[in-house]
Amino acid sequence: MKALTRYAAVLLACAAPILPLAAQEVSPAPAVSQQVPAGAPKLLVAISIDQFSADIFAQYRQHFTGGFVRLTQGAVFPAGYQSHAATETCPGHSTILTGNRPAHTGIIANSWIDQTVTTGPKVVYCAEDVSKRTAGSRDYVASPVHLLVPTLGEWMKKANPAARNIAVSGKDRGALMMGGHDIDQVYWWKGKQFVTLAGRQLGPTAVAQNAEIDRLLAKGAGEFPLPAYCRRADRAVQAGDVSVGNGHFALKAGEPEQFRVSPRLDRATLDLAVKLVDEQKLGRNTVPDLLAVSLSATDYVGHATGTEGAEMCIQLTQLDLALGDFFASLDKRGIDYAVVLTADHGGFDIPERLHEQGLEKTSRVGPEVSAEALSATLGKRYGLEPKSLILSDGPAGDYWLRKDLDIGLKGKIIDDASAILMTSPFVEKVLxxxxxxxxxxxxxxxxxxxxxxxxxxxxxxxxxxxxVVMLKRGVVAIPQARKGYVATHGSPWDYDRRVPILFWRKGMTGFEQPSGVETVDIAPSLAALIGLKIPQGAFDGRCLDLDGGVGNTCGVVK
Structure with missing residues (x-):
């Protein structure tokens, strides 16, 4: 089923009751309903850690002492999957609370190329309202407009408008893809403060949080301590002109960029989340509420320094402590909550360090894979203007051909491009x-x-x-390292696809299931906890039984 068709069906289901076959004899059934079970949690907390791979979780699990320890006492799925190929932030976040893969959410990448406009091809950001783009401006209006399916929070509000749907993140796409269209409060980091949707005013809690950050930015802060187990990673590695591996996150006064690429951003995001719990009285409603928290610093640190240096070791240590404090704050408030923690995608370290750590078969992608190189070669071959003949937003993933080409010629160029690319030592497959x-x-x-x-x-x-161009395993889609961008993700390989999925609730019977499940299983599993009945076929995922004992949280009799 095409995503647009599915979305139309879902919208129709939300707007009107579903008529049973014998509609003339019985009353219409509601499209979405909720009968909250006795003892159901009053607050669902969904946490996404950007670039928190299953590999990183396994590597650091033995060292955690804070919030992660609590989560590992619950239902642990160490090999969850962002099962799709385009393992980027926006697609990954779009799966977590919609229960749908990118094929149905419509979020196929962080950005794509739109050729429907008369002014020429333009790159469209996944969380951008293009209709409000100002000519000549590099800024954009953030919006979930491209998300084609409802989120769990939207379903909850459809079943009962009293439910609160709140989202906070270090990135707009993290907050909007988890919160969706019908969202009560939403905040994300931009520049040097938390902001919200255009046309909305910052609430008093966000204003207070920004004031705290302003004070910190004005005075700066020292380095984070280096844990003993991080010492072996604390050494400089050269990636092109960039040296990484031994940073400790000192914050120079007046440098918001240093704040963003550090553990301080996650701490501030969690602090804002706690303040919103109080402001919005989350978990004290007549029906369950939803709080979505997307933590972005692990991704920023991973891109800027890689995954195996002192920077990532400090980041994960501080994140563990911040999560512990966050959960303690919820406990102090006496809130009955259930939490799930996962990631939008994994990540891969820099080739320069991997070469020193037993992985010689890794490299940076070569220039022949670029759309520009293909355009030059095939433009000459077919006597076509090479400019914009083939378009892409990077040296891997989706590629587009100029829209005015005859369909037969398009097919020939795709075949030729594929043949050229498959001679490259960097390319695994072209589809x-x-x-x-x-x-x-x-x-x-x-x-x-x-x-x-x-x-x-x-x-x-x-x-x-x-x-679509898929690079070989171990090939990093960054031709040349630069400051702030030395490592990345986005491949179809399991180091980018596999993420932990951890559920916890006080008193639950915990277990560990090593077999693979999907992030699209999270939304139906949480819906079952609170008795939310969603129209059949609205999820790609399935409900996971989160009780390790004789009970069944999916409502199935064993």
Missing amino acids: SAAEIAATPMPQGSPETWTLAERARASYNPLHSGDF
Whole structure:
């Protein structure tokens, strides 16, 4: 089913009751309903840690002493999957609380290229309202307009408008993809403060949080302590002109960028979340509320310094402590809450350090994979103007052909581009949109999916390109390291797809399940906890039984 069709069906279901077959004999049934079970949690807390891979979780698990320790006492799925191929921030966040893969959320990447405009191709950001773009401005109006399916918080509000749907994040796309369209309060970090949607005023809590950050930025702060287990990682590694690996996050006065790329951003985001719990009286409602928290610093640190230096070690240590304080704050308020923690995608370290750590077969991508190189070669071959012949937003993922090309010529150019790319030592596979669209939506465990099936889970005809380029395992899609951007993610490989999924609630019978599950299973699992009945077919995911004993949180009799 196309995403637009699904969304139309979902909107219709939300707007009107579903008529049963014998509609003339019985009353219409509601599209979404809620009968809160006795003892259900009063607050659902969904936490996403940007770039928190299953590999990183396993590596640091033995060292955690704070919030992660609590979570590992619950239902632990150490090998969860962002099962799609386009493992970027926006697609990953779009799966967590919608229960849908990017093929249905419409969020196929952090950005895509739109050729429907008369002024020429333009890059569209996943959390941007393009209709409000100002000519010549580099700024944009943040919006969830491209999200094609409802979030769990929206379903909760549809069932009962008294439910509160709140989201905070270090990035606009993190907050908006988890919160959705119908959201009571939403905040994200921008520049040097937390902001909200255009046309809305900051609430008193956000104003107070920004004032605290202003005071910190004005005076600066010293380095974070280096834990003993981080010492072996504390050494400089050269990546091009950039030296990374031994940073300790000193904050120079008046430097908000240093605040953003540090553990301080996550601490501030969690502090704001606690303040919003009080301001909005979350967990004290007649029906359950939802608080979505997206923590972005791990991703910023990973991109700027890689995943194996002292910076990441300090970041995860401080994040563990901040999560512990966050949970303690909820406990102090006497709130009955259930929490899930996962990630939008994983990550990969810099090749320069991996070469020293037993992984010689890793590299940075070469220039021949770029859309510009392909355009030059194929433009000459076919006598076409090379400018904008082939378009992309990076040296991997979706590529688009100029829209005015004859369909037959398009097919030839795609075939030729594929043949050229497959001679590159950096490229694993090239798939045309037709090949991907013809691939059935994958079933079964995501660890067994083919590359075509992973691409299918990311493909949406509204936004996807004419073909997709997948780099070989270990090839980093950054041709040349630069300050703030030495490592990345986005590949179809498991180091980017696998993420932990951790559920916890006081008194639950915990367990550990090493088999693969998906992040799209989170929303239906949380919905079941609070008795929320969603129209059949609205989720790609399935309900996970979160009780390790004889009970069944999915309402299934064992």
